[in-house]
Amino acid sequence: MAIRPKKILAPLAVLLLSACNVGPNFLSPTPRAPDAWSKAALDAPAYARSRAAARAVDAAWWESFHDPTLTWLVTSAEADNPDIEEATSRIAETREQRRVAYAGFWPTLDASASDTRLRISENSPFASIAGGRASVGGQPNASQGIAIPTGPKPGLTIYQAGFDAAWELDIxxxxxxxxxxxxxxxxxxxxxxxxARLSLRAEAARAYLELRGLQARQGIARQSLRLQRDNAALTRSRAASGFATEVDVANANALVASTEATLPQLDAQVTQATNRLSRLLGQEPGTLADRLSAPAPQPPAPPSVAIGLPVETIRRRPDVAAAEAALAAQTARIGVATAQLYPSLRINGSIGLQSGNTANLFEAASRFFSIGPALIVPIFEGGRLRAQIRLEEARQRTAAVVWRRTVLDALHEVENALAAYYGDQGRRDALRRQSVAARQAASLARTRFTAGLGTFLEVLDAERTRLAAELAVAESAAAVSTDLVAVYKALGGGWEPRGG
Structure with missing residues (x-):
């Protein structure tokens, strides 16, 4: 009987038109974010200046430090960094996975060839086909007027070659x-x-700024050491003339030794910071030593930065966006699992050549074909299908928790970075005032000691205070710069503020 295409296509068209996506549809979650950053995290005047003066912060936020070496390091860090390569490979994996998923829309086509030897039961009604004995109702079929063949046990060989196609409709x-x-x-x-790029850029900028801060402290320590050695020589000369005591000489030598002891530690920290930058650039230790060995001024941080509103930060943060996309993917997988509960409709077809011997396999009479729909309805799976749905739902709940935690961590990270940034600015300014006063006190103490109006103990105390103050200023200036890097990272990188 001929198969009329309309008899197959009509019901298929009805099914396709009524096709639907089972499972929940993803709705982008609304983050719980305050209307503004807390007063505890902000210096109000600085915040006002940041909104009024900083009209736009370019995505290349590191350029706000106006340091060519810093710009080179940040832009070069992505070239051969293993973390970036790993994240890039992850994207390639997911894109191939999408191609695998898209393949489900298309039919499959397989070529096959077989040489099958069959042995048929001697009591089968089809035994006569294979040259054996056939029976009807348990009696030999000779009573039916059919000749009983004699020969070997019933069997036959089937040679077949052709194509098999299948298409599952995504109803x-x-x-x-x-x-x-x-x-x-x-x-x-x-x-x-x-x-990963944002973290890498921030880490490279942080390491560079810390390096410049360590080199500044090195310079202060070496300059102080030269001055202290001069003071020690002067003290020995005055002791020889009877204007100073051996105690003063011992104290002067002790101060020199104390400052000398700080230099090896600073040298080691400079080497470690340089190697950290080499690691971020995917290079061997010591690669950047020649390029970064010459001290350079600490890049100054701008006094304010445009920060916007908390909800804007949530929208910019790539980790929040990644967590939301992961939640969307897991929501879709619930639909994949739910669809397993429903019937599936497949169109199966075969076409090819079939014969009992190879001599006439390629004749027109050996052709065959079959085509028709197959409806598969799951009835009993031992609870596997519903357990899979519950598993995907549990994973979705976990993904939702991860998203909420990422949002909360982002808000806290910005608050803490802003508090540190504005707080360290105030500390740096106070330390600068202290350093100016300490230098004046040390100069007066030396003058008084040289004129014989003061003791060396006054010089010793003043020098210690001056050195500590200058080192603290250098450390604080580096902290302010690294705090700004932390602010940019917490904000999700550079951005252009909306409104005034």
Missing amino acids: FGRTRRGVEAAEADIRSAERLLDN
Whole structure:
């Protein structure tokens, strides 16, 4: 009987038109964020200046330090960094996974060839086909007027070659949900790459600024050491003339030794900071030593930065976007699991050549074909399908918790970075005033000691205070700069503020 295409296509069209995606649809969650940053985290005047004066912060936020070496390091860090390479490979994986998911929309086509030897039961009604004995109702079929063949036991060989095709119609959206999950995985991987880049840039900037701060402290210690050695020589000369005591000489020598002891530690820290930069650039230790060995001024940080509102920060943060995309992917996987509960409709077809011997296998009479729909309805799976749905729902709840935690961590990170940034600015300014006063006191103490109006103990105390104050200023200036890097990282990188 001929198969009329309309008899197959009509019901298929009805099913396709009624196709739907089972499972929940993803809705972007609304983060719980305050209307403004807390007063405890902000210096109000600085915040006002940042909103009024900083009209835009370019995505290349590191350029706000106006340091060519810093710009070179940050822009070069991505070239051969293993973390960036890993994140990039993750994107390639998710894109291939999307191609795998998309393949479910297409039919499959397989070529096959077989040489099958069959042995048929001698009591089978089909035994006569294979040259054996056939019976009807347990009696030999000779009573039916059929000749009983004699010969070997019933058997035959079938030679077959052809093509098998199958196409599963995505009526309940299992494939569409799989593609939806794969595309969300791509978005998540891309945002994780953005986050890796942001972290790498911030880490490179932080390491460089710390290096310049250590080199500044090195310079202060060496300059102080030269001055202290001069003071020690002067003290020995005055002791020889009877204007100073051996106690003064011992104290002067002790101060020199104390300052000398700080230099090896600073040298080691400079080497470690340089090697940390080499590691971030994917290079061997010591590669950047020649380029960064010459001291340079500490890049000054701007006094204010445009920060925007908490909800704007949440939208900019790549880690929050990655967590949201992961939640979307997991929501789609619930639909994939749910679709397994519903019937599946497949169109199966075969075409090829079939014969009992190879001599006439390629004749026109050996052709065969078959085509028709197959409806598969799951009835009993031992609870596996519903357990899979519950598993995906549990994973979705976990992904939602991860997203909420990421949002909360982002808000706290910004608050803490801002508090440190503005707080260290105030500390740096106070230390600068202290350093100016300490230098004046040390100069007066030396003058009085040289004129014989003061004791060396006054010089010793004044020098110790001056050195500590200058080292603290250098350390504080580096802290302010690294705090600004932390602010930019917490804000999700550079951005252009909206409104005034």
